[in-house]
Amino acid sequence: MTDLTRLTAAETAARIASGEVTAVAVTEAHLARIDAVDEKVHAFLHVDREGALAQARAVDAKRERGEELGPLAGVPLALKDIFTTEGVPTTVGSKILEGWIPPYDATLTKRLKDAGVVILGKTNMDEFAMGSSTENSAYGPTGNPWDLTRIPGGSGGGSSAAIASYEAALAIGTDTGGSIRQPAAVTGTVGVKPTYGAVSRYGMVAFSSSLDQGGPCARTVLDAALLHEVIAGHDPLDSTSIDAPVPPVVEAARNGDVAGMRVGVVKEFGGEGYQAGVMQRFNESVELLRELGAEIVEISCPSFDLALAAYYLIAPSECSSNLARFDAMRYGLRVGDDGTRSAEDVTSLTRAAGFGAEVKRRIMLGTYALSSGYYDAYYGSAQKVRTLITRDFAQAFEQVDVLVSPTTPTTAFPIGERADDPMAMYLADLCTIPANLAGNAAMSLPCGLAPEDGLPVGLQIIAPAMADDRLYRVGAAVEAAFQARWGHPLLEEAPSL
Amino acid sequence: MTVTELVSYEDALASYEPVMGLEVHVELGTATKMFCGCSTALGAEPNSQTCPTCLGMPGSLPVVNATGIESAVRIGLALNCKIAEWCRFARKNYFYPDMPKNFQTSQYDEPIAFDGYLDVEVEGETFRVEIERAHMEEDTGKSTHVGGATGRIHGASHSLLDYNRAGIPLIEIVTKPIVGAGDRAPEVAKAYVAELRELIKALGVSEARMEMGQMRCDVNLSLRPKGQEKFGTRSETKNVNSLRSVERAARYEIMRHAAVLGDGGTIVQETRHFHEDDGSTTSGRVKEEAEDYRYFPEPDLVPVAPSREWVEELRNTLPELPRVQRQRLKAEWGLSDHEMQSVLNAGAIPSIVATIEAGAAADQARKWWMGELARRANEDGVELSALPITPAQVARVAALVSEGSLNDKLARQVIEGVLAGEGDPDTVVEKRGLKVVSDDSALGAAVDEAIAGNQAVADKIRGGKVQAAGALVGAVMKATRGQADAARVRELILERLGGQG
Secondary structure, three states: OOOHHHOOHHHHHHHHHHOOOOHHHHHHHHHHHHHHHHHHHOOEEEEOHHHHHHHHHHHHHHHHOOOOOOOOOOOEEEEEOOEOEOOEOOOOOOHHHOOOOOOOOOHHHHHHHHOOOEEEEEEOOOHHHOOOOOOOOOOOOOOEOOEOOEOOOOOOHHHHHHHHOOOOOEEEEEOOOOOOHHHHHHHOOEEEEOOOOOEOOOOEOOOOOOOOOEEEEEOOHHHHHHHHHHHEOOOOOOOOOOOOOOOOHHHHHHOOOOOOOEEEEEOOOOOOOOOHHHHHHHHHHHHHHHHOOOEEEEEOOHHHHHHHHHHHHHHHHHHHHHHHHOOOOOOOOOOOOOOOOOHHHHHHHHHHHHOOHHHHHHHHHHHHHHOOOOOHHHHHHHHHHHHHHHHHHHHHHHHOOEEEEEOOOOOOOEOOOOOOOHHHHHHHHOOOHHHHHHOOEEEEEEEEEOOOOOOEEEEEEEEOOOOHHHHHHHHHHHHHHHHHHHOOOHHHHOOOO | OOOOOOOOHHHHHHHEEEEEEEEEEEEOOOOEOOOOOOEOOOOOOOOOOOOOOOOOOOOOOOOOOHHHHHHHHHHHHHOOOEEOOOEOOEEEEOOOOOOOOOEEEEOOOOOOEEEEEEEEEEOOEEEEEEEEEEEEEEOOOEEEEEOOOOOOOOOOOEEEEEOOOOOOEEEEEEEOOEOOOHHHHHHHHHHHHHHHHHHHHHHOOOOOOHHHOOEEEEEEEEEEEOOOOOOOOOEEEEEEOOHHHHHHHHHHHHHHHHHHHHOOOOOOOOEEEEOOOOOOEEEOOOOOOOOOOOOEEOOOOOOEOOOHHHHHHHHHOOOOOHHHHHHHHHHHHOOOHHHHHHHHHOOOHHHHHHHHHOOOOHHHHHHHHHHHHHHHHHHHOOOHHHOOOOHHHHHHHHHHHHOOOOOHHHHHHHHHHHHOOOOOHHHHHHHHOOOOEOOHHHHHHHHHHHHHHOHHHHHHHHOOOHHHHHHHHHHHHHHOOOOEOHHHHHHHHHHHHOOOO
16 A cells, blocks of 8 residues: 555645545544654644644545545645644744744635645744754754754754655745755755745744745645645735736646756855765756756856845844744743733843743844944845845846756754854855845755765755746756656655654 | 922023924824724723734734825825825834834834925914924834822832724824924914814814824923024923923923023933923933834835825815915904914814804804803813714704894703703704793783882883883893893883883
8 A cells, every 4th residue: 555645745636636545544644654753853843633634524525525626635734833823833943932822824824724735733943943953943953854863954944854754745934044945955855935925924923024935845846836836826914925926836847848948057156165065966957957958157146145144134133123022911931920020021031031042142133233323334234235136136137047056055964063153054044045135936956965975965946036937847857857867756765764 | 209490481581592393193093003904993992902913913914004104195295295205114123011013113214204394373473383204103002000009100010901002003293393483482382283183183084182192292392592503402291192281391391491501400311201280391211321223124014105196186185274274264254363263272163164054154153162062062071073962953043043033041041952962953942942932912011010120220211211221121031031032122111111222
């Protein structure tokens, strides 16, 4: 009998729709897998067994009534614990929201439910999405299914680990500086940061409002596209949501082709600090694209060297304001309220106890960057750099259809290795940050294992805003060519848990 | 509390020139809040008009209320402001428990309206108050401190928070420094706030009821020695919430500043509280360091870009502005400045206009609204428009008087009946039997009785002192409990006593 957890989302949905398997059976298989391996992986913070089975039963009932099912109906999904779920805990990986039960569903949560997707539970993450390793979670780290002593990337390490370990067929991540793409790269999975404004942020707990973007995590390019289509689209509850049709991502994923396309290689990404095996696999990917008929163009985007610095001013600035609401007054943790202390003291004690070190570091950075007398030098300059980066992208996209680069400079590093070195940790997002600052669409997909450590390497593809379909057209072509070469999906080379 | 020795107002103005800045917050009368769909109705159960957005729940996002933007633009246009072609909201960051997100969504260096003016009248002279800006923001929730003696946070055991008000749209209107008002500065301040209130009401964007907190004023004031160019240090007196208080607060601060400066002291830039009971101000919380609000553009909202066509459309549909309307009505009604001012102060213009439109003569309409009805509104502590009588009913009373069916005394009783809920004027006349008696046979007996009871007066009239007839008319009116037609009674008396009218 087929292991239902090994199917792609597209295959799973097809089998459920045809009646070959029930959604309940699929859900039960994944819950059993979670029971078997999540103690080791720790991808989930909360498993919603009852909710998942109820949703699966509803899908089966709908099919029995002869109603048409959506393209992902009955497919089990792992939801990053940053999206609100009515009646189900949402912690954002932080102690400050421990025990909080949101009274409302995020727009994305609602869309998943409406599409019949089965939400298995909420996945682990760096606290408030701040980090590149998931070590900053207040609830302990997540292991990389390729090597449990290594990080699964971050902030969405729980989501990438859940699909890489077959605990879920699909997952949702959020990407502020690379939190979907970098975890995808280091776990050998596919992750997409859609165009800023493509997926509603309503109900997604804010880290940095102008950068945050929810997106799909999957084991194949087509699965990612199917999920993309479910979650994207205009939402009147999010003012920054784009009021335009979703680009034809599924159609593109089904018709991978790069013949005649112009592909830009960003000169600034590479060299010192990049692992040799990562560069080797990246260069092979470029060669592959050429073989598939793409024209390769070297592109220079000089402002990208400033992206990391600009990011670490803009994101902390916005977070210092976004996280001010956690004051112990209305929800979440409350410390020191013994009847003798003022509200101000209770707020201070709660924030001191409830936020982790990285969150505090960024709140302080942001508070400083926005303060009077420093605003122009820090926040103001960072916004100018942002404009330059957007301009560099615009010029690049006059010459090429997409840009490619390694997703992250190294493969998965050991848990603990960079925990005390924020700068080393920040460098993991060197290649992913520019797309967030400009609001472009970007994808990471597997391009092989680094020879020196046998760990997955990610290829990043970047497309202009609202040209998300190009990611899928290129990604599907690369994926098909690599799998033909390897004879199987890369993930099958991962050791069994 | 230290008692401040004040310098007399005259002495203060002899040495110093006051400079004022007025900041007025107006709560817009939109049906829903500025950034969510919650109701703005007053008086609901605490926290019953809230949602994830106005409670600042994690993940929630704001969406701008289009009516709020429209109201802001209309206010800007009425204040002769320029309207921004493109502007953004900004976050004003500070912690306070009644502010759900611990930042207020406001506007900083890109206000929707700027560089305008409002002309006000003080003792018949026009004074131009320059407007710096009008910007949009959201209100905070409301804290109630329990257990302390004063209702203030000091000494309280705990506080209750009501977020129904959180997110209600506000427009903050800030003047440029008001210079050159001299000793009339307090009056200018009052006249400005009064004029602004009339303007806001005429635009229909808010009821602007100061006693309900729908309009709140901060008075910033400094003194500079006469002849000096540089402004002095200012004090900021917050939440001065009536027209009279605005004038008193400005006056008090002039005297206090003069006392401090006269003693060689320096004014501390600080927030001060105004006390309605004695008209004084006291120092608020002393901040160790200046508050840094860390403003930055609100990333959750897209910029507001009112098209020029739309702005012109709004400009063309502005109502007649109060000052223009007042000048027109003053001429039409033939009133003096002083009379017009009284009408304005009573907030009687809309009622009088409506009563005239319902058919009453202007002087009659004004007489009733400014007399009997103003007295009642004052007694009950309500606005004229809140009295349970309509302009049409007042017009009917005026009609009954002019056709002779009622005299003033009876008319007052009719109004009293209407206010008491006894029905419309004709019903009250009917029920209470308030028709004027002008039938000679009915009046004759009363006249004869009055003559018989006041022979001395009657003799004077017989002797030619016609003006003495008043006493007899009074007696008849008393006997008929005011229902007699006084003019006819006088005629009957003179007929009987041979005097000539």
